[in-house]
Amino acid sequence: MNTPVYLDFQATTPVDPRVLEAMLPYFTQVFGNAASRNHPFGWDAEKAVDNARAQCAALIGAHEKEIVFTSGSTEAINLALKGVAEMYGSKGKHIITSLSEHKAVLDVAKHLEKEGFEVTYLAPDKLGRHSVEQIEAAMRDDTILVAIMWANNEIGTIQSIAEIGKLCKERKVLFMCDGTQAAGKIPVNVDEAGVDLMCASGHKMYGPKGVGFLYVRRKNPRVRLVAQMDGGGHERGMRSGTLNVPGIVGLGAAADVARQDLEKDAKHSLQLRERFEARVFKALDQVFINGDKDNRLPGCSNLSFAYVEGESLIMGIPELAVSSGSACTSASLEPSHVLQSMGVGDELAHSSIRFGFGRLTTEEETDYAADQIIRAVIKLRELSPLYEMALEGIDLSQVNWTGH
Amino acid sequence: MAYSDKVLDHYNNPRNVGSLDKTSNAVGTGIVGAPECGDVMKLQIEVDGDRIVDAKFKTFGCGSAIASSSLATEWLRGKTLQEATAITNTEIVQELSLPPVKIHCSVLAEDAIKAAVSDFKRKHAGEDA
Numbered sequence A: 001m002n003t004p005v006y007l008d009f010q011a012t013t014p015v016d017p018r019v020l021e022a023m024l025p026y027f028t029q030v031f032g033n034a035a036s037r038n039h040p041f042g043w044d045a046e047k048a049v050d051n052a053r054a055q056c057a058a059l060i061g062a063h064e065k066e067i068v069f070t071s072g073s074t075e076a077i078n079l080a081l082k083g084v085a086e087m088y089g090s091k092g093k094h095i096i097t098s099l100s101e102h103k104a105v106l107d108v109a110k111h112l113e114k115e116g117f118e119v120t121y122l123a124p125d126k127l128g129r130h131s132v133e134q135i136e137a138a139m140r141d142d143t144i145l146v147a148i149m150w151a152n153n154e155i156g157t158i159q160s161i162a163e164i165g166k167l168c169k170e171r172k173v174l175f176m177c178d179g180t181q182a183a184g185k186i187p188v189n190v191d192e193a194g195v196d197l198m199c200a201s202g203h204k205m206y207g208p209k210g211v212g213f214l215y216v217r218r219k220n221p222r223v224r225l226v227a228q229m230d231g232g233g234h235e236r237g238m239r240s241g242t243l244n245v246p247g248i249v250g251l252g253a254a255a256d257v258a259r260q261d262l263e264k265d266a267k268h269s270l271q272l273r274e275r276f277e278a279r280v281f282k283a284l285d286q287v288f289i290n291g292d293k294d295n296r297l298p299g300c301s302n303l304s305f306a307y308v309e310g311e312s313l314i315m316g317i318p319e320l321a322v323s324s325g326s327a328c329t330s331a332s333l334e335p336s337h338v339l340q341s342m343g344v345g346d347e348l349a350h351s352s353i354r355f356g357f358g359r360l361t362t363e364e365e366t367d368y369a370a371d372q373i374i375r376a377v378i379k380l381r382e383l384s385p386l387y388e389m390a391l392e393g394i395d396l397s398q399v400n401w402t403g404h
Numbered sequence B: 001m002a003y004s005d006k007v008l009d010h011y012n013n014p015r016n017v018g019s020l021d022k023t024s025n026a027v028g029t030g031i032v033g034a035p036e037c038g039d040v041m042k043l044q045i046e047v048d049g050d051r052i053v054d055a056k057f058k059t060f061g062c063g064s065a066i067a068s069s070s071l072a073t074e075w076l077r078g079k080t081l082q083e084a085t086a087i088t089n090t091e092i093v094q095e096l097s098l099p100p101v102k103i104h105c106s107v108l109a110e111d112a113i114k115a116a117v118s119d120f121k122r123k124h125a126g127e128d129a
């Protein structure tokens, strides 16, 4: 086993060797511009792009003509939200989204607010879920778009996408879904779910970084977008710019591998996560799962360790590459906006760590990670005045703290 | 984030971790910070006459907060109460090479020292020095 152990598969994934192999010829041999119409170099590149388009479409149950290649999910989200807002802004100015969305969605929403749109930010329940009733209650006559993610990147909570899709259809409101964490990890079918727009990203599914796609529904309803990148009219005018052929080939290959191995991968990650959590919970008290324990991404375990602070905890596990829910970089600590939106108290939010298990994670690494975190928590609790007070039976919420 | 060697040393081998009897007349206890801010320091001194003979700490907070309080206990031992309250956060910042974003950790340690001393003094208010 090599250290540090990589347990941050929600942040990014390594490129699968099968994917890399598929990509390599497209750097040096088949290097043509997919838009070149006059020679085989261009035709071969275009063929490869079309093949990748079909592979991406197959992963999410779409038609290949509904796939628009982008530089990743951030760009796809920008295109979807801004493109819809510009196209349908004369019909209505209201957009509904969630406080627990990725910054890529939240920041675009803020941008649209400055352009005169009204955005309702719904708070999820304490497991990170949104009910259809809550979304329905927020709908107005001038609502044009609902943007709710399929699965959350920090806590892994999976939303009832099909129910939300059905509601949006009934109300003739477009439904955009950030599928970055879901695509390739859990079954995703845009038709069954009634999703009108969805983004996905290569580097989250063992493909290369800097490439992704936006799914844009073609029928029932036909979604139209105002392009956000002007130029040569590539991607049916929706996204100009010479196509990143090797990247797109890699994205397609990654989607293909993910589709074929979906069940195997999910089972593997889930089994490791369960093994990890069982070991941690056996050794430590006062550990809490953030997110929907029974309905989360198979490889995602976001835990809060009461009475210890997140950054010191990360310091105590230098051999684990994980992500913390709090960033102590300034005088005022900023706990994760996702945990905050779910009403996880700041204290527990500060002590949260996301462990991500993926295709390459082994049982040995999983056990090692559990033992490392257990050791660090025990050590820090010995150091923690809060743990001592809690053991003495003091209710910490009743203490008159001297906040600074 | 990169930590200075001294911060890492205090984090890995914290000095004087523990608790003194907070009800004892010889002990002064300072608890500063708040859990929702991400750091709470408990610093205790045991005083004999005018001199600090023992100091203990427990800290909930980042590595720099732990190091600041650990260092404070080292410095407190053997000092008079007056010398103790003269310790400033800038000295802690210098000793541990804390970056600007971690200065609040040193401020908290200074506050904890002052709180512990004033708790001790409160217990002895009205007595002849």
Ligand SMILES: Cc1ncc(COP(=O)(O)O)c(C=O)c1O
Binding pocket: A010, A011, A071, A072, A073, A074, A075, A102, A104, A149, A151, A152, A153, A178, A180, A181, A200, A201, A202, A212
């Ligand atoms: C849920 C979610 N949306 C969007 C993004 C942004 O994706 P990309 O890195 O492809 O721009 C990420 C990745 O950080 C994500 O996890």
